[in-house]
Amino acid sequence: MSTLVLKFGGTSVGTTDLISSAAKIIQKEYEDGHNVAVVVSAMSGATNSLIEHVNSIGQENEAEYDVVVSSGEQVTAGLMSLALNKLGIPARSWLGWQLPILTEGDHKSAMITKIVPDKIEIEFKKKRVAVLAGFQGISNDNRITTIGRGGSDNTAVFLASSLNADRCDIYTDVDGVYTSDPKVTSKVRKLDKVSYEEMIEMASQGAKVLQTASVESAMKHDVNLHVRSTFNPADTGTQISRDIEESNERAVTGVAYSKDEAKITIIDLDDRPGVAAEIFESLSAKSINVDMIVQNNFIERKMTNLTFTVPMTDLKKSLDVITVLENQISFTRVLSEENLSKVSIIGSGMRNQPGIAAKMFTCLSENKINIEVIATSEIKISVLIDRSMTEKAVNALHEKFGLDQL
């Protein structure tokens, strides 16, 4: 007998028929004798329509936003319990305040600090299924909060950790994690296993199967995470965990990309300590997410060229920030370029295999793709290229690193 947390996303519970289908997946695990806790998202579309209501009132108040928006998961939790009851499974819904799920931080972006598992464990002893409304918790002063990063995925991962669950299955509308985006490469393969770190890099590079925050949380708490399809439950999906010998043999596990990148270069920047910090703090204060950073120092001239990327939508705001800084820091010019893409190869195995970067750059060169910026981490190499070259680069790299083969 194992303890399982099963999480169903919005598209998996988008209609009452889909809720009834998802209930059958739960039924199977329950009838196999497992302790089963379920976490549900709002029915797809519900959250957006609630947010529209809030927006049309036209007043900011994040505590009340949370009161309105959290009702979506409440509805699904009730309906899922009913669907389980209909299959003869004893089940009930649990809202954030009923367990409770404690959170800290601002409304609309609260962080779970504790899920009190006692009531769920009592349910398990009674052979009952617990259905939790995801995405919600309560604040210190007993108000409803919603969880910012990771949403219901994060509720599921935190719950799995609190219950010391054997598995946390994230049911969604895809079969698992793929070597790349099927919309770009027809030759993608589903990965049976990836490491937390690989998954984090893939998610942050645009592979939106799981929120980065949820994977980070799973890694931190050592949760055995699986991404599975609600519409193909026989498939075991992709396992995401620490223990991932298999993937160590692969130098590259996936090719990810993100379009709509912009590049900013500050020319002849005064190279005194703290200048870069000043720039990036000012950008961060405006919630601008800086990604790749490259600095070329001209030591003899005491000057530097600083290049970094931001999302294209933040380009204008970024340039405004730098204009304001002109009084405090010295530079000669600012250049910017739009319509760029970042393409990354990701793999835990590249730690142990030299020459991966060279192989990547050669591949791109053979395909006449010009590299504007390079950034590397332990398990990822990213290049900034012209946006029109995105598909060509992804396809070429996918083939070069043998991702289309088993």
Place this chain on the structure above:
Amino acid sequence: MSTLVLKFGGTSVGTTDLISSAAKIIQKEYEDGHNVAVVVSAMSGATNSLIEHVNSIGQENEAEYDVVVSSGEQVTAGLMSLALNKLGIPARSWLGWQLPILTEGDHKSAMITKIVPDKIEIEFKKKRVAVLAGFQGISNDNRITTIGRGGSDNTAVFLASSLNADRCDIYTDVDGVYTSDPKVTSKVRKLDKVSYEEMIEMASQGAKVLQTASVESAMKHDVNLHVRSTFNPADTGTQISRDIEESNERAVTGVAYSKDEAKITIIDLDDRPGVAAEIFESLSAKSINVDMIVQNNFIERKMTNLTFTVPMTDLKKSLDVITVLENQISFTRVLSEENLSKVSIIGSGMRNQPGIAAKMFTCLSENKINIEVIATSEIKISVLIDRSMTEKAVNALHEKFGLDQL
């Protein structure tokens, strides 16, 4: 400075624009210096669409029904707080579990036993408006309940009592309580005041401005109740209270009716004690609401004819109940008749004025309307007539008792 409870029904908060308009009504009372607590219903249509979701799962579980359906009022409470904030009024939403609002009895039809007013009173001291989600509370085991009879009106009345409020204004889509149904008599007048008892009789006779249960609760707790229009807030509406000298001068305050009545007569019923009880208990066990009851005893024959009315939709079920009873009680025949209407005249003043009944029957006779059954209470006289005569009877009585004149 007074303490006010303002309740807004579903049609008054049916869109976010309407919520913003209703907020202006609250603003006026707040800026006049009053302590203001608000009770809101779900946006019109919201509850029905939630119930549809529950029904399409196709499983009975009233606790989960309450989890799903109560979310409608939660949404409006959040949105109304936002709308008040937008007008510069400090306000926040309060859900049943946050005060708490304690209830007893079954899910889906719970009864409020206590609204703990402490947190609202603290809000008043801070000059803040409290916005309560109506229709909901919690059970002893901390689950969400919804209130059966009276719904959000009942939340408002109970809250007014708990806060010892000076006034409880029920904002709805009509201007107040009328002498009769404007769809039937064009000469209706709005009543400035009615007594609790008159209102209860009118409500139970089909005048659906307020739920009977809410008026009963207001009477029990001596709540100064007003029915007012959200769309015409300058009008003071109709006051419903104990202290109602004015109406004592009127013998008749209103003419009410309900269509779709059916009549059942059990012929030659064995007239031993307990027979009637046996019949009505069996009907009640099937949730059939018996209304008018008339019994003619033939003392010399130790037999009786028992006549009563039920809603037309319950006629078949009622006849089935009586068939089952055939083994336990003795009678010769059962007659039934459909397509009847009950027309009632209501007025506290009839207690002190004799001859009202005679005047009513004469009026109907003059209009060639045949009376099938008569039932009377202290402040009401009802007759059962052919349904096709409903409008004629209502109009004639409305005029006969001078309700079209001030």
